[in-house]
Each structure stands twice: as C-alpha cells, then as structure tokens.
Amino acid sequence: MPIYDQTYRRYEARGPLRALRFWPITREALRLVLVRRWFLALLAAAWLPFVVQVIRIYIVTRFPEANRILPVDGRLFGELLSWQAAFTMFVAIFGGAGLVANDLRTGAILVYLSRPLTRRDYVFGKLGVLMALNLAVTLGPALALYAAALALAPETFWKWSLAWIGPAIVAQSVAISLVMGLVVLAVSALSRSARVAGLGFFGLLIGLDVARGILYAFYRRPETALLSLWANLRSLGVALFGLSERALTVHWPYPAAVLAAVCVGCVLVLRSRVRAVEIVR
C-alpha cells in the first residue's frame, strides 16, 4: 500500500494556547538531561556537603564541646551554599552548555520559533531547565539541612532571632541559580557547539576568579571580588549569612549591582542570538 494511502486525521479541536507555553520546552529538556546516568550521579554527589554538614550538627549536639572547633550557627548554611555554587558550575556545564548551542547547530531553533511561541517563551523554557537543576543542588540541600538542623538541634536553631535563615537560603539559592543559568545560556547562545560553550563558560568563571585572586594577592583589597562572578555570588553569601571571609567582604549592594548588570548583559546576548533569521555581519 502506498504510504499516502494510510490515514491522516484532521484535527478540529483547537483550544486556546496554554498559559505556560514554555513548559513543554523545560520538561523535554529536563527529560533529555536526566536520562544521562552520570548526570544523575552528579546531582546525587551534590548532596555530599549536605551529608557532611548533617554529621557536623549531629556531632555538635552529641558533644557540645565540639562547638568550639565546628561552630554550628547560621553561617553553616552560607558555607554549604558556597560549596553548592561549585556544583552549579558543573550542572551548568554538563546540563546547560548545549541548551541553545545544540538548537543553533541542528536548526531546531526554527522548530521552536515557527510555532506559537515567542523568543521569550523559548528563553524561559531553557532557563527553567537550569533553574530547576541549579535549585536542586542549592535550595534543595540547603532547605533540607535547615530542616535537619531544626530537628537535630532545636535549642540552637528554633529561635526567632534565627528566622532569617530560611529567607536567606532562598535568596542566595535563587541568586546563584539565576546568575549561573543566565550566564551559561548566554555563552551557549554564542556558540554552535556544546563543548565549546562548556569550555567557554568554565574559562570565564575560573579565569575571572584567578584574575581576582592575583589582584587580591597584590593589593589586598576586597573590592577585587567585584571582578569575579563567583566571588560576587560568594560576597552576597558573606553578607547574607555573616561569614567571615576578608577577601570577599564588600558592601552587598556592589556585588548585587554587578550581578544585575551581568544578568542584563546575558539577556541582551540572548536577545540578539536567539532568532529565527540568522544574522550575518
């Protein structure tokens, strides 16, 4: 039987477009990322710092004198999120570097943009993937640790004076996830190769942090933190959780402004690169 003799059914039941048009993009991209076993292993490994900190709280509750060596207070969560920021880098590289680059390479961008979707929907869809993954390695472990701390050491953490910990965890996690997500998407949009985008993102993050370290070694001024994306995020953490890191102690509006500027820059890059019509200059 010729192929065209087979059935083709007309579809007459068009309803209104769904409100969250970006959701299928996020869902499918997440599915494609999460079918990789080693990526799941990476997500699981991101909970190791949580396990270490829970053990720390447990030890302090059993042996109160250990509190002098391993102090357990609000700073615990800031330290955890500093560790988790490193995991978001790997999540962004292995889960996010190809999100736009692959679509540009394979022409799939046309599949998206020839549909009833705006470019904003497309970017939200892709950013949703990174937010979900990044929050899974920042907000998830940090809130779980907070819950564990309340359960294991209620006399230490169940206080009105420490009620800021929850909102601070949410704020720092969202800041890390959003900045890392936007930066990796922008870098991904600048390349047609996921590998190149991943290396570029890694180079950008590490390169700027190395430059900051060198400048700090020379001048011993905490303002050098403003040069590095990572240091800016950690500076926010220092301000939110009262950590004592001299090299990163900058008045918080400055790193916040730098991070906001980076986000705006990333949006501009995405705006110019995510197009159905290729721009040749």
Place this chain on the structure above:
Amino acid sequence: MAEMGEGTLVEFRDLTVSYGPVPALAGVSGAFPAGPTGLLGPNGAGKTTLLKTLLGFLRPDGGQLTAFGLDPGRQPLDVRRRIGYMPEVDCHLPGMTAAAFVAFAGELSGLPRDEAISRAHEVLYYVGLGEARYRTVDTYSTGMKQRVKLAQALVHDPDLLLLDEPTNGLDPEGRDEMLGLIRDVSTRRGMSLILCSHLLRDVEHVCERVIVLNQGKVAAAGPIAELTGPRRSVYDVRLKGDAAALLTDLKDQGCDWREAEDGYRVFLSDGLGPELIFRAAQECGVQVRFLRPGAESLEDVFLRALGHDTGTVGTAGKGTSIETETRTVSSERSVARNDRALGD
C-alpha cells in the same frame, strides 16, 4: 487593508523587506489562494524571505501582508498556530526519537500532550516512518529526516503548509515519494500549501498555481495551465547541417531559441510564422527534419519571467538548466546581509 478575496489565505501588497541596505523583496504584490501554490525563483529571489515574513520572523519595511486576515507582525502566534513550516535547513533535536520529536512539536503548537502523542504516531505512519519512529532522528538518512520535517509540520493539522525546498538532498526515488506525499496532503487531505522551490518539476508535479519571484519582484503569477500550453509562436525543430548559422540568422531577425531535449525550441517574434524558419534554413543550407508547434513549459515561463534571452541560454551549450541559472543569481545575492530581524 482591503478584504481578502474569497478563498485567499495570504495576501501581500507592495511588500518591501530589506536586510540592511539590500532589499530582499521590493514592493511585491500577490496572493496565495487556497490550494497548492508554487513559489518559484532562483536562490536569493526572495522566496524564503517571503515565507519568513509570513511567519512573522521579519517585519516589512513597507507594504502589507495578511495571513488568514491577520497581520503576522502583530499577531504572530495566531498566524503561526495555523501554519505548518518545513524549513529548508536540517532541524531536529539531538537525542530525541522521531515519535518524541513530532509529539513535542505538536505540544509546542498548542496540542494537549495526549493528543500530540497520538497524532505524532499517526503522522509518522502517514509519512512512512511508522516502523522507524522509535529511532533517534540523529541516526536517520537524509530522506528520513526530510520526512520527519514534514511530519513535524503536519502534526497540528495546519491550515497552510509552508514547504521550503522539501526535496533537497533526496535521491530520485525519495523525491518522487516526497512529492507524492505532498500532493496527497494537498489533493486528498484538502490542505493548502506553498511549495517553495527552484526545481520546476517539483512545482509542476504538485501545484496548480505559481508565483515566480526574481530579484525581489514578482516576475510571473497565475495558474500554471494558463501560463503554459500551446503557443503559436513556439516551435520545436530538429535540424541537420550548420544549425549555428540558422540560429544566428533567426536571432538577427528578433527571434529567440534554446536547446531542447532533442533539437531546438524556437520562439518567433509576433507576426512571424514557421515559414521564416524554412526560408532561413534554405538560405543557410540546413535541412529541417522536424517542425511542430511547441507547448511552452514551466521552464520557458520561468526563463521568460527571469528575463533571460533564450538564445543566450542556448549558446551556453546543451544541458544548461534552471539550476545553472539560479547559481549565478544566488552568488550575487547571497552576500545580502541580514541586518534586521524581528524580535517577538
């Protein structure tokens, strides 16, 4: 904008679209009625630009374009929802099976998930990929990728299908099957389509009407049957002897000619009859072994619309084809810079 004519899906009037300083469409007017319409033209003629303007990717510099009575620049989502687009370039999502890819495309077009999955399977069977639908698209041959592209354009049952060079890269058998599918979509399923190609045979095979674009302008438009057909001034001749002398003589008398499959096709000037050919042959000592009134083909219409002197085509040697002509125009126009592209 005036009301669109009955049965007209897309109408454009004085449409101008530029890539920076280079005009891709220069004040074109026309319409795509319901049914299959071919959009012909050499590479760089403005075909894809017209399709991309129709999809709302590009904003016109001047003039108006409406699709289904809507302005794609202002209501791109409403327009795109009713259009299925099969791009010229390869497009797939790495790592996805054909079934997942087509279902995903359906969801992006607004279908509920269950319906999108169900239709994806149906459409993949329809395009002949039923057995291979659980393979990842990355592993497909060129022909299979073309079919997946058609399936993703069909999955939401659009009112209008835009096919940009759908037979690119296909072998003759695959090309015939693809054209058969497209014809079936149009004739038996009643879907309107715009077939954008520089391959005349594809358009002749599928379409009833044609719009020929050249250098950003409409060079010819209308039903193929009206544009082609027998014409008194066209003759197919076979000659024995010094044909070049005869053809030069005819050219001097204002006639055109081009090499045909088995001889020459001569286009006589108005008011001249076949006796001119016999008289010139006698003077040049050439035998006319065969002469009959010729039916103008779409290729003739195309060449005429492009403003090519058929005589010069003939001098290029046997085998000169549309593809050869289009390459020349393409190389001139492919330097066009896309400085402007529309954001949503």
